[in-house]
Amino acid sequence: MDSGRVVFVFAIFIQCLSFTQSFYGWTSEITLAQGKLRGKVDWSNGYKAYLGIPYASVTKRFQEAGSAPAWNGTMFAFNGSIKCSQYFEALKTPIGQEDCLVANIFTPMKEFSYLLPVMVFIHGGGHDFGSNTDLIFNPKYFVQKDVIVVTINYRLGAFGFLCLPGTEATGNIGLKDPIAALQWIKNNIQAFGGNPNTITIFGESAGAASVHYLITSGKYEGLFDKAILQSGSILMPNKFDPNPIKAASIVASKMGYKTEDPKELLKIFQNASATDIIEASRVEGKNQPLKLYIFRPCEENPEIENKSLITATPRELIESSILDPNLDIILGYNDKEGIKQAGQYDSNGLKDLNSTLSDIIPENLIFRDESQKEELTQDIRNFYFQKGVDYDSLIDFFSDTVMIYPSIITTNSFLSSNITVYNYYFKYDSLRNLYKFVSGLPLKPGATHADELFYMFDPIIFNFVPVLPPMENDLRMINTLTTLWTNFAKTRRPSSFTTPEWIQSKKDNLRFLQLDTEFKMIPVPNKERFQFWDRVYKKYSWF
Template sequence: MKKSIVLKCVFILILYHMVKEVNTLNFFGLDTLTIDLPQGRVRGSFDLFRTQRMFLGIPYATVTERFQVAGSPPTWNGTFTANQGNVVCNQYFSTLRQPIGQEDCLVLNIYTPPSRTNELYPVIVFIHGGGFYFGSNSKLIYNPQFLVRENVIVVTINYRLGAFGFLCLGIREAPGNVGLKDQLAALKWIQNNIAYFGGDPNSVTVFGESAGAVSIHYFLLTNSTEGLFHRAIMDSGSVLMPQDFKYNPIESASTVATRLGYNTLDPNELLNIFRNSTASDIVEASYADQTNDAFSLYYFTPCMETAVANESDPLITEEPTQIIKRPGLNVSVIIGFNDREGIYWAQHYNYQTVEQVRANFGSLIPNYLQFESDVNRTTFIDDAINIYFSNWTVIDGLIEYFSDSLVFYPSTVASESLTMNSSRSVYNFYFDYDSFRNLNKFLTRLRFTPGACHADELFYLFQPAVYAALPATPNDAAIIATMTALWTSFAKTGIPSTSTTTWTPSNQQLEFLEIGNEIQMIPLPNQQRMEFWRQTYEKYGRK
């Protein structure tokens, strides 16, 4: 009896020390959770099983004025308790049907191995997706414990979204793209501060998914980012993604202003409207029903800044179809996509017949195409209908069409351009693994559709809270082990590899590492359909 009581007490004592998040010293008496930064002292914590140190919610910049480049990071006296891992920028939370978030939201979360070493750890900086209108660096979703156990540091960042990050009016007071410049501010902060946490500022890999990958592609194609990162990983995104660039940003702003009760196209009037409206009202006005229109929420995205008077530091000065031709930074790149990306967008459509699709096809045409005549437009629609809706159900046709037009083709063009314009190594992947961990798909109404949806690959690299108590199946564990080994070996050496996997970089012909039930090199998937898009782009692509 006494022995049982003693064992219970020992267990409770051990558990207490495992979860204790204050005044934790390592074996040698060194406090590894308190960091002295130029901003002030920061105190972090261990996770439950002491597998990583966490410094959550550290501000890297300050929002001093709406629609403007962020200011310097704040300073403080005393100790900043870095335990707020779920700060959110202003956005609409559709599940609760209400706006959430805050304007001064520029924080980052830092996760490190549990102990310091004499050598600095390589750093992976993750930029979340979400169409530039939703998402965050939340620990509940992007817990990088799988990556950190491979002895890297992972930093996840927030950036302003929607109108707050991408109101683009062609005037100095609202130049656009400040959300992208938030990301650059975070990368600069990391260069200046990551060594305090044991990270190597000379070994930084940027890793983005969807809008995060689009952002990274812009950074790759401008020399102003040189030295901020040394390798790049782009999951399911490129600057050519049609939903993630605005050719007519003032019209989009005017549409949202109309919902706020104003009717104008004048940039200065629009500025006053957005300045004087509450954050919640702006977020509410930017939300729309996506039924039969998956792109109704993409009002504020990256734009051209060339029209901005006296803008000293424009980031995007050309359209994506021109930017993509630049040689860009000479850094190694991983770029790829999932086999059924389009599930994410197709879920919003309830068309039952091909005739319904044809009648509404105008809203499905990607904006990197521009037709000089109605005849050309009709020809494209006829060809697309024939390819995607002759042999598939309507919903499967939409899935394949969105996969190709929104992700596969834009990413393929990006990969080819990156391969041709530099001596960099470019590694392509094709993720087609399907299991219960394909979380993004299971959140859609098409959850039982086979394949890997947009963003599903992330949940084999991060551990969302929903899976924390569910042990991975043997097959899932094998995919997690393979992907984390590939991603982290790339972050360490620039060459993604494991003891059993050889990933060949692409040369003249694109080759892909298939990540699924088989791990093997394959040629470009869906080559005939990609050739259709290539020919279409040559005929009708924006010049």
Template structure:
């Protein structure tokens, strides 16, 4: 585990990059350059600390999102100076993504969920070592966004990181989120293998194929075109592990089944919520042609986690969706935003929160983020920048200071949302 420390000087830390501020990505596809980036030896931590520490400080461990296929803990995106000004230590965690973190063949070499186990290993490292950096190992808040939040939710529900954190913050994520779990991971691996020129569903043969294929070739074979295909970006995901071959099993049942064991969760405080227009991220994948196609076949945007006993049940579901989100008229972009918001984030989050509330030992606090400004980076970068509200991930840029905004002073309104004050000289 590589560790890079970023000492700050609150409250006037200017975020200037220092020599030890490394950007290390795990292997993934970069759509902006249409190339494979990152390395396989990528398990790093970034630790942000005040310049002067006079007592052990509370710790926030942050797990990034990215659909389990991309992302990193890079300082360019997750510079934690705003949080450090509140007298806390912040640790941002890298974990393997794509096939390298979530290839699930249920074999000893590819058991599945190793990217999640990277996160547990990071938490264990923090518990054992954070005191050296001035942190309090007995006061750790685990914070995750999107699938990072899904991981945090999973750790709580499955009790797989017990004793490694005391509180949790879950942003627009949950363990039962549709794209967070793969019911047929062997078929997923076989589909990627078919793009490499092979035709097999045998786990041992698939393992040999992936072992004898270069990392870059695996990344390219795992990459889909997202245009008019909101779920295309999600390939490898978490899975049920074989308890006979897997060490430190993370999942041994469907995530939704974990809701039944909420009563066994020990005392914990949780902040959980989402953005009002989370669905902008996925709706922006659709152009006018894609919207017309949904008029004829809406099944392509029904999450795989939703199953139907009969075709009649499926037809009734689609009719209800059309009535609720599109007023029984043609598919429109605002209705699609609300549909994706509810189907992929809001409703499954609600189910998890409802389950948490059945346990009196869980203190649950909710938030609803809809603030809109020029720092709503994800919405502004989408094709739907004129839609009012906050897209999936937009809240991050009021918690962190990405490189794009470091040369400008936040507006007074943004400063209030960030929770700090700025002078024109900063």
């Protein structure tokens, strides 16, 4: 099972317990244009939470979000676990709802004489699963440092990323939902004590890719002025689909239809039940982790759709986008990102890879013929797998291809636009690296994909698993990370008393703050591996 889904599953299991523990009373009333609102108070953790606030409405499938709904009387905003339609792996069943566009807002308990900086978080999950649930993304460590945190939902899978050119399903709805959320936040956050002119957006994995897409589209202007990309960018090989009709056709075939006609496909998806769409979209990840998520961002036609968000391939976007140099960015990744993918192989799958190595070549590479593909396969074998495919070499391979090379190229693209970039390299390892411990390879050293999240958020599961309290070093990492992130949100400079000065990266001199038991500035980690892929991508065509 995907590690993110495991954590998601466990969080839902203890949902009732979490509400009982954290609810102690109601906040005073807030008045929005939509209606009156009360949140819940968590006295023990020192914050107020306004949960499940609708920032927009879903009036029709595959269409942009409608206006935020109004309500009569006072809304008691306590439901922090509304989910968009998706597959729930633990019970092997679809869950969620199509009208799911809500925000959770967390504010400090104490009152301030000034408006607070705002941080808006976009969750990951391959654009396929996940939510803004407060059971996982409880931001008390951030809020205790005097910022307001907003976590948002956006539509997933086919509901957010069905892309049928020439039809009203233009695609990328799951990227346009966050724009609607940011517009709502801009207009309403002052009622919660937030500064609408000091908004930092941050996301992890697919959430980071969403942030990057918003930046390259230019449609973020006026909505945020700082961004944090954690383990994700639009250059990740699986964050763009050059042939979305094929993907839709595959899912339609599982529902009993055979067609590649966009208009026919639209009717099929419009008339199908949410349950049928979700079940037909599910992919088993065992021994094929790169094929998990069918629906992805796609290119729209700006001449037909006047609200297009993505109008070119990722490579073309980073090469042609004119970016605002006043946008400051933190961008980084974890040292063993690839544990997530490697852990989905069993011993037979590992053995089979020795003869099917070409199956894991990054899918955004394009080959003139099979001989070119075989040539690269042999180069990969010689560089990573001289002694055969094992877990350690596979971890390095996936770390480099899925995350590290795309992140460094993304950094260089930002620097070319004179944007200030702070790079980080997270490698801290403890029992709080929960994603690694459910990955299938729990004993491998290092931090896998998403492991840094549990040093930023305090999942409610830790409050009910006493064998996993944060140790002294864990608390030090929690304090350091959240201090760096909140100081960036407040001042544009990520700083902390526990770290050296975080030096900005320059075009020909990338510098990384290593986040481990020791904090220090380092050059590009594993530079020879980056150089290998730089030669590859310069030699072969890619999108």
